[in-house]
Amino acid sequence: GENVEQHPSTLSVQEGDSAVIKCTYSDSASNYFPWYKQELGKRPQLIIDIRSNVGEKKDQRIAVTLNKTAKHFSLHITETQPEDSAVYFCAASIAGNYGQNFVFGPGTRLSVLP
Amino acid sequence: GAGVSQSPSNKVTEKGKDVELRCDPISGHTALYWYRQSLGQGLEFLIYFQGNSAPDKSGLPSDRFSAERTGGSVSTLTIQRTQQEDSAVYLCASSLGRGYEQFFGPGTRLTVL
Numbered sequence: 027g028e029n030v031e032q033h034p035s036t037l038s039v040q041e042g043d044s045a046v047i048k049c050t051y052s053d054s055a056s057n058y059f060p061w062y063k064q065e066l067g068k069r070p071q072l073i074i075d076i077r078s079n080v081g082e083k084k085d086q087r088i089a090v091t092l093n094k095t096a097k098h099f100s101l102h103i104t105e106t107q108p109e110d111s112a113v114y115f116c117a118a119s120i121a122g123n124y125g126q127n128f129v130f131g132p133g134t135r136l137s138v139l140p
Numbered sequence: 141g142a143g144v145s146q147s148p149s150n151k152v153t154e155k156g157k158d159v160e161l162r163c164d165p166i167s168g169h170t171a172l173y174w175y176r177q178s179l180g181q182g183l184e185f186l187i188y189f190q191g192n193s194a195p196d197k198s199g200l201p202s203d204r205f206s207a208e209r210t211g212g213s214v215s216t217l218t219i220q221r222t223q224q225e226d227s228a229v230y231l232c233a234s235s236l237g238r239g240y241e242q243f244f245g246p247g248t249r250l251t252v253l
Contacts, residue, residue, distance in 0.1 A: 058239055069231065069244040070183070115183060119239060127171065127238050132182040 028053040030118050032131030039106050040139050047134045049116035050098040058119035059099050060128070061090060065112045073114075074101070106138045142166070144245035146232050152251045153222055161217045161248045165234030172215050173242060174207060175231040183231070189215060190238070222252045 029052040039045045049059075060075035076083045076090045076099065083090050087106075092099040103110055113135050117128040145164040153159050165172050174186040185199040189209045200206070204222075209215040219226055229249050233242040 060241060062244075069246050071244070072241050075241065127173065127188065127235065127242065130183045130185075 028056060028118055028120050028129040030116060030129045030131040032116055032134055034134060035132065036135045036137070038137045038139060041106060041108060043106055045101075045103045045106050045110070045136055045138075047101045047114055047116070047136070048098060049100070049118070049131050050096075051118040051129075052097065053118070053120065054094075054097060056118040056120070058128075059090070059092060060117050061101050062115045062117065062130075063112045064115065064133075070115060103136075106136075108138050108140055111136055111138045144232055144234050144243050146230075146245040146248050148248060149246065150249045150251075152253065154253050155224060156221055158218065158220045159222055159250065161219075161230050161250070163215045163217070163232030163234075163245060165213060165215070165232070166243055167213075169234035169236055169243075170212065171235045171237050171240070171242075172209060173233045173235075174215070174217050175233065176201075176228045177231055177247070178228045186217070186230075219250075222250075224252050226250060227252045 032049045057078040061073050062070040063073045064070040074085050074088050074090050076092050081092055087104050089102045113133045115133045116131040119128055147162045170191055172189040176184040187194055187207050188196040191212045192209050204220045207217045229247040231247045232245040235242045
């Protein structure tokens with residue numbers, strides 16, 4: 027079955043710097059890769075996603091890149107701000123018509139230091 | 141429109157008691173998921189519903205856990221004979237179907253004393 031690894035588990039950056047979180051997946055049939063942000067005490071919310079037919083997607087300060095050959099995808103946050111501090115989860119879709127939708131990575135706790 | 145709602149928001153119970161957690165998905169969402177999140181941990185998948193059927197129950201940790209969904213809408217997660225290790229936040233999510241964005245509810249924080 028699908029396995030998703032995520033690194034680093036914790037990341038501290040200075041405000042204004044960039045942050046990069048990387049995920050690897052095992053099932054080459056996975057074709058949808060969402061990223062969720064979970065602020066302390068809040069529910070996870072989708073911030074960006076990418077499908078396997080594109081290599082990069084950008085939305086203002088966040089971007090996601092996908093390397094299908096290497097089976098890894100990354101979240102890039104530029105010009106980080108204190109409100110970016112949260113736990114970020116990557117996920118990879120599970121192929122087939124049955125069973126649950128995604129496998130989530132273990133999460134990365136990002137701290138943006140003022 | 142209304143998002144995913146869950147009730148209760150907090151539940152404190154004594155070890156050995158049964159609890160029932162409720163999830164109201166977004167109207168029209170056919171897929172519904174339950175997850176468990178222990179403090180500071182990731183999202184542990186429990187069960188997935190497509191309509192009223194549960195094609196994937198592989199994440200349920202023991203036979204004390206069960207879930208049902210009626211009318212293709214509301215779902216309840218039942219934990220029987222609760223144990224202290226069941227303490228966690230239980231999150232529900234719904235989506236239009238497989239392969240679509242999942243929208244999460246606010247969760248139910250369960251504390252077993």
